[in-house]
Amino acid sequence: MKHEIYIVGMGPGREEDMTQEALTVLDSCDVIVGYTVYLNLLGERFLGKTFLSTPMRQEVERCRMCYEEAKKGKRVALICSGDAGIYGMASLMYEMSAEYPSCELTVVPGITAASSGAAVLGAPLNHDFCVISLSDLLTPWEQIKARLRAAVLGDFAIALYNPSSRKRADYLQRACDILLDAGAKGTRACGYVENIGRDGETAHTCTLQELREIQVNMFTTVFIGNSQSVIMGDKLVTKRGYQIGAGARARAKERG
C-alpha cells in the first residue's frame, strides 16, 4: 500500500479562498503539517486533526516530518500558503521522494498571490507576465537582477514576491532601480497589495518612480505593469488587446 501525502495550496489564508478539493483533502487527512502561521489560519473545521510544525527556515525538516508521519500509516497533508507549487514545498518534497519509495505525492493547487493580489488590484496580469521573488536566501542576487532586466526586455507585466523583509529593507528600491536602468519608464503603472485575503487588506496604485520610495513589508505583493498597462481609478489594468469599438462598428455596419 502506498503512503499518501498531499501538498496543499491554501490560497491567501481564508477557508473560502481554498478550493473545494483542498478542503476535502484536508478533511480526509489525519495529520496536517505546515509553518505555524499557516496552521493558525485553519479554523474549527479542522479541530481534531494533529497539527505539526517546524520553525521558519526548517523546510527540509518539515518535509521529512511529512514522510515520517506517512510511513507510520498516517494520511498526511503539508499545507503551503498560496499555491503549493509556486515558491511552495512541492519541489522540495519531490526532491526528497527518492528516499521514501513507499510514499506517493499529490499536489493540490491553490490561489497564488499573483492571482489573489491581481484580483484586488483589478487586472494587472491580464497579459503575459513574470513572477519573480526578491528573496536572495536561496537565489543569488545577480540571478534576480538578470531576471528583472529580462522582464523589462520582454515587456512582461511582473508580480514580485517577497519584496522586503527586516534584513532586506531596500530590496524593492534596488529592484525598481534595476527595472528603470533596464529601460522601464518612471511613469510605468504599478501597484501593491498588503495582507491579501486577510485582515487589513489594502491595495494601492502608483508609478514605478513612486514605488521606488515606498516601504513595503513581507506581507506585500508588488505588481509592475507592462509598458501598456494603465491606472484606471484605483485599479491597475493590463490590457489584452481587444478592440472595444470593433463589435459595435460591425453591428452598425450590419444594420446598414
Next chain:
Amino acid sequence: MKHEIYIVGMGPGREEDMTQEALTVLDSCDVIVGYTVYLNLLGERFLGKTFLSTPMRQEVERCRMCYEEAKKGKRVALICSGDAGIYGMASLMYEMSAEYPSCELTVVPGITAASSGAAVLGAPLNHDFCVISLSDLLTPWEQIKARLRAAVLGDFAIALYNPSSRKRADYLQRACDILLDAGAKGTRACGYVENIGRDGETAHTCTLQELREIQVNMFTTVFIGNSQSVIMGDKLVTKRGYQIGAGARARAKERG
C-alpha cells in the same frame, strides 16, 4: 445602489477545483454569463440560473451583456476558465467600465492552468517563472518572440498557454526553435498536460528537442523548465535551492 458584477475564475472546470468563494458568489447571482463551453461545465448546483452566452471571439459583446443585465437590476457573474485575471475577461471589463458608472466590478480569482497543470506535472514552476500565450490573435508574433527570447535570457521556467490551434498547428515548434536559438539547450527538461482537470487528463515529460516534434492541441498547457529543472520519474521539477543534506548534517553535528 451599485449594480454588482462578479468576474469569476472557475479554475480548470470541475466544481471541486473552484474556491468556496467562487461557488458562493455564483450561488448568489441571478445571471451567469460565459463562453458556452465553460457554462456547460457548471453542474446541477446552478440549475435555475439564467445562463447567457455569445459565440467565441465575441468577448466585447459578452462583457457588454454583463453590464446590460446588471443595469436591469440583475446580480451578474461572468465566468472565465482558469483565473479571471490571467488571459481572462477582467481587464476588458475594466476597460469598458467607464461607460457603465452605476456598475461595480469584483474579481474572484481561480486556479489558472499554470497552477493546475503544474500540480499534475509535479513542480515545474517552483521558482521564478513566466507565463506566455502563443496566440497571436491579439498580440503580434514579434512580441511573443521577444518574450520567449527574454524568458531564456532570464533563465525563467515557462508556462505556455494556447500552444496550438487548427490555424496555428506549428506555433509550438516555432516557439521551441526560438527558445533553442536564444540559447536553451535541447536537453532542457519540459512537459505538457492535456485536458487539465477534465476527462482525459494526461501529463508527459520530454526534452525541449522532443517537445519541438510533438503535436499538441488547444487544450494543452506546456511547461518548459529553467536550466536547472529535472525530470524525476514522470515528474518535472524546478528546484528552489534548498540544501537537503544541510539539516541532517546540522543535526548530526548537534548530536556530536
